Amino acid sequence: MIILLYLRFIKLRFQSITEYRGAFIAGVIAQLFYYAVFFSLIWIMISHFKTMNGWKPMEVMFLYALNLLSYSISACFVFLPFANLSQLIQSGEFDAICIKPMNPFLFLVTSNFNVAYIAHFSLSLAVMIFCIIQLKIAINCFTLFLLITFILGAGLIQAAGMLFTSIPAFWIIQNISLQAVFFFELKAFIQYPLSLYNRIIQIFFTFIIPYAFINFYPAQYFLKKNDFLMFHPSFQFLTPFVGLFLFFLAYRFWLSGLKNYQSTGS
């Protein structure tokens, strides 16, 4: 039932987009261009160094593609509602969500599917396939299954990051800067191999804010690396579990934030 409703919402969003075809296409092209420049910058920088702590340029590209691909998948579902939560609350739209016969969390996610991430998705998928070919990564049923599972798990970690950083909106009504720092800026660290940084940062991104599980650990399985710092090699398989656990935790916290919701005047 909820799935049918979700498909309905997605259909409505597609219909809305077709009303503004020009704007949509322009947006997709702009995003494609932005991330293409980003990929080229990384490429230029690491090919200048030849290797980065034992990581070849193509391997670092793979790292970034993993990050962007999982982000694009989770952002389709969670970006619009949770990056704009404080605005939804300020404008009073959130009130209207609370009187729908649905869980507000589910309503937000289902009614805010964002098709525009097709740009990130296609670009990062293309780069990933290119890396797989260049690095001669063996792809069979099993490794493909693992790859997809890791990407989905990484997507859940990203979604949990967005969720966690949206929760303060229930209290302080303004959380944009917080989200910018703790989600978007912090993730800049995982563009490069974690082994580049000092111990404290390695521990921080493994246990405190475990963004390293988005790409650094799972990538090593496919790249046949053994760069596990002070941690156990089994960390390369943990991504799906970390993802599920964090997402569940974020969801529970989000609901308790909702309980505190005060609404705004009139």
Added chain:
Amino acid sequence: MELIIVSNLHKIFKVLIRKKGLKGSLASFFFRKYKKVEAVNNISFSVNRGELVGYIGPNGAGKSTTIKILSGILVPSGGNVYVNGIIPYEQRKKNAFNIGVVFGQRSQLYWDLPVEETFDLYKRMFKIDNAKYKKNVELFIDLLDMNDFFGTPVRQLSLGQKMKANIAIALLHEPAILYLDEPTIGLDVVAKNNIRKFIKEINKERQTTIILTTHDMHDIEQICNRIILIDKGQLLYDGKIESFKNKYEGNCILSVVFKQEDTVFTHPQLKVIKKEGNKNIILFDRKNITPGEAITFIARNFETTDLQYKEPEIEEIVRKIYEGKNEKQE
């Protein structure tokens, strides 16, 4: 049958005390002081099935807060609320099926899509079966004249058309209760009348209980048979609209600007309640002297440059009642 029961309802908001100036801003950044504001202070009432209740009061009186508690958006700080046997904030989902809510300042429609699409979405969200959906859509199209714009993208609709569609959507799942928060705000006279007629019609046909907040006294007069008046979170009046009118509506106001500043004005029925230079605010009771007589008297005996007749506005009546209440307490 009592559909809505509110007893000893309280809602307290914590509001940050801000100090003036840069120094004050810095101080309140580090040391936060809050004061407690009682948005709703010990309100009790109950509403029977099929009643048309006007819930009125000045801005900031606590109307919206009450509506939000009744619809399950806010959790009260104290007291009990039952809507159709349910505690709304504990069972939001279940409560949603019993109520329809229209916020006059906010549209529920998809901006870029035809009205029809939002209807269809609500059909799915509220699990309305085909027969019921078809029956209701036909009824609303007929009663609200929606035929012309049912297939038009919402962004091309007028404010009145959007309001009609919003009210229709709120009623699509046949809720027992409809909350209307300023449903006629910003509309022209014709659109206002259509909407008022429709609300009464629905109430008559389906026994839908309606709670309406508004600042438009005509809304109240034409739709409601009972009013609940609140101010500063407290209940001031709850009863039949006729007795409210008899009690307070006699008072009318004339605003007169005399040519000479030192004009001395006396009349047994006309009382000067305020004087600002040449401008005199005169209060009289319509039961003792008609507005026509009052105006004629002033025009005959004095030289005036301006004369305005005002019916008392709801805000003024509310103030007066409130002041009267304070005096009694003292």
